[in-house]
Amino acid sequence: MLARSALRFSQPARQSFRKYSTEAPKSNNLKPILLGIGAIGIGVGVYRYTQQKSASSEPKERPKVFVGGDQGWVELRLGETEDLSPNTKRLRFEFPDKEAVSGVQVASAILTKYKPPTGDKAIIRPYTPVSDEDQPGYLDLVVKRYHDGPMSEHLHSLKVGDQVDFKGPIPKYQWEPNKHKHIACLAGGTGITPMYQLIRAIFKNPEDKTKVTLVFGNVTEDDILLKKELDELENTYPQRFKVFYLLDKPSKDWTGGKGYITKELLKTVLPEPKEENIKIFVCGPPGMYKALSGPKVSPKDQGELTGALKELGYSKDQVYKF
Numbered sequence: 001m002l003a004r005s006a007l008r009f010s011q012p013a014r015q016s017f018r019k020y021s022t023e024a025p026k027s028n029n030l031k032p033i034l035l036g037i038g039a040i041g042i043g044v045g046v047y048r049y050t051q052q053k054s055a056s057s058e059p060k061e062r063p064k065v066f067v068g069g070d071q072g073w074v075e076l077r078l079g080e081t082e083d084l085s086p087n088t089k090r091l092r093f094e095f096p097d098k099e100a101v102s103g104v105q106v107a108s109a110i111l112t113k114y115k116p117p118t119g120d121k122a123i124i125r126p127y128t129p130v131s132d133e134d135q136p137g138y139l140d141l142v143v144k145r146y147h148d149g150p151m152s153e154h155l156h157s158l159k160v161g162d163q164v165d166f167k168g169p170i171p172k173y174q175w176e177p178n179k180h181k182h183i184a185c186l187a188g189g190t191g192i193t194p195m196y197q198l199i200r201a202i203f204k205n206p207e208d209k210t211k212v213t214l215v216f217g218n219v220t221e222d223d224i225l226l227k228k229e230l231d232e233l234e235n236t237y238p239q240r241f242k243v244f245y246l247l248d249k250p251s252k253d254w255t256g257g258k259g260y261i262t263k264e265l266l267k268t269v270l271p272e273p274k275e276e277n278i279k280i281f282v283c284g285p286p287g288m289y290k291a292l293s294g295p296k297v298s299p300k301d302q303g304e305l306t307g308a309l310k311e312l313g314y315s316k317d318q319v320y321k322f
Contacts (some may be wrong), residue, residue, distance in 0.1 A: 064103030110168030188284025
């Protein structure tokens with residue numbers, strides 16, 4: 001823009017200057033006049049450029065699809081699907097307004113609703129989007145299919161163009177940059193999604209210097225969700241982000257951890273309870289909660305801290321259960 005503006009302003013000036021230079025000036029006052037005209041042209045060009053740059057640099061306030069409160073269910077169209085593993089898909093749901101963003105905050109989830117043809121009650125399940133909160137036009141869900149999970153079965157059966165009802169956002173743990181000095185995320189299976197939402201937000205913000213440790217347990221290597229994204233973050237921020245993968249049924253070529261997440265492992269990789277301003281996040285299947293932290297009573301009641309984290313000396317205030 002600056003080059004084009006300068007070209008438009010400078011070409012007439014150069015042509016005029018050549019004309020005057022080849023003719024005998026009738027007065028010695030022409031030079032100051034020409035210099036004044038050139039200065040005015042340059043000044044106008046710089047002003048327009050700075051005005052345009054200032055306007056374009058202002059963050060654009062985009063409409064939000066989910067605003068919470070009394071907002072009803074929002075119907076979104078499935079735009080595309082991607083198989084991540086034999087039983088897991090990434091589903092992309094499109095917004096009617098392509099300029100809109102989801103309205104999801106870190107950390108929060110959204111609800112999905114589905115009423116089976118033969119059922120009397122609608123099935124409602126929460127999911128945490130894995131797409132960036134500032135992404136306009138769509139949101140992505142990573143959904144693992146469970147044979148006894150009617151919602152996951154339904155979502156996996158969808159075809160491009162089908163509609164799903166959503167509602168939210170459902171606030172979880174309100175995050176602020178540098179809220180904690182060091183966080184540890186203990187995840188199992190699809191419990192990685194709220195962890196990834198939080199981890200991505202931390203490393204997206206250059207002002208956030210939080211250190212992150214992730215312990216991620218799965219059955220097989222194919223079950224490790226978002227591994228490409230996590231490995232990329234670890235390679236980019238090796239001094240601040242460390243991932244420990246564990247598999248229940250590893251292949252013979254697997255070089256990572258084996259077995260379940262145990263107290264002995266946590267004692268080795270987690271920040272110590274006495275460290276200042278740390279937080280441990282837990283999300284996974286019921287058996288994992290029971291072994292590591294104890295279950296939460298409800299979305300608003302974290303319940304008592306038990307299990308391996310209690311035995312290692314962490315306090316209830318140092319642990320959050322998604």
